[in-house]
Amino acid sequence: MIHILFGQSSAGSLRAAFRKKGIDKKEQIISFWDMFSIGPVLRLHEETGLEARFDWMKDVMNDEFGEFQEYIQSFQKTIDRILSIPEELLIFIWTADNAHEQTGLRFVLDILKGKNNDITVINTTKSYGELFNAGRRQYTVLHSGEINPDKLQIIYDQGEGRVLTDHDKEDYGDEWNFLTENRETLRIWRNGRIVSVPEDYYDPFIIQKAKKLHRRQETKDFMKSARLIGEVLGHLDQYVGDAFLEYRLRKLIEKGVFDVEGSLIAMRYYSVKLR
Incomplete structure (x- = not known):
């Protein structure tokens, strides 16, 4: 199986969970080093769109340690890895209720467009609430990287992932197309949807x-x-x-x-x- 995540922290936690269970050699993990709630996504599937995003991110990232070139290489390598996934493998995409991971989900589904893999989406915010929010204490997961390895493993074993139908993929594709035609560089999560707002919103x-x-x-x-x-x-x-x-x-x-x-x-x- 292939697991796709949006962040080094969540990917590291899932790797730790799989090592503890002894399945880290069977389960492959792919993750993006990026923040999809910010930056342009206009025509991100094209070279000009990628260049525009990288130019914008260069202004955002204070490149004190010279990591910017590594970020570009990592981004492109991750796309290449997703494109090379064999069609017989099951794909799990991990997301949460935030604009970063939800935008990333739609981007990955666009990359996978045309492939016939079975795709399951695991919403960690939803699964965490169902599995762990008992009694008076309620905790809402802001992003998947907040969850420790043990609880991520329980979410994987017991959580209710959503297997995407062709209709689901079409709906996500329409949402991605709408996002990529928007020139705003900041996105937030409101009422279950990604909302584009001006850069100076905060x-x-x-x-x-x-x-x-x-x-x-x-x-x-x-x-x-x-x-x-x-x-x-x-x-x-x-x-x-x-x-x-x-x-x-x-x-x-x-x-x-x-x-x-x-x-x-x-x-x-x-x-x-x-x-």
Whole structure:
């Protein structure tokens, strides 16, 4: 069987689960190193679309350690691996209720278009709620990477995956086509659907959290940018990643909303203060 996931954390947890069960040699895992809730997906199935996405992501990723070229190579290698899946293998696609994994699901199904593999979709948010949310304590999974290996294994063994029909694949294909014609570079998950929103959608939220942190200071002063990004991430009900939020913080610095102290080469090197 082939398992496709959208994130190194979730893929690592599933590998650990399979090793513990002794089936890691039989179950193959393919994962993307990317964040599909952000960045252009316009004509992503074409070379020009890929180049446009990589150009945009280069602005978002502070390439302090020279990982950007590795990211491009990894993305293209993952696509090649999916394209080379033999048609007799069963495919499991792991997703959760967030724009990142749901957009990734639709992208992968577009790559697989024309293949005759049986495809099962495992929704970790849904399965986690059904298997583990008993009693008063309720936990909603934001993304698959939050789930530990033991619980991922239980989801695989006992969860209700959805086997896709040809009609399901057509519906996902229509949704993907709609997404790829949209020029917005930020997507959120609302009421069971992917919604495209302007790139500056979370700018007011970043400013709001900065004001909150300033109120905790004796006198208004600079704060570590990582502290602010952490505060925003901790209260966000979406999965967009810290790199995108830090990118928006740099845009707000450019606009003069924040003063900056230090080097913008990476998040840990600078501090910010609202003007």
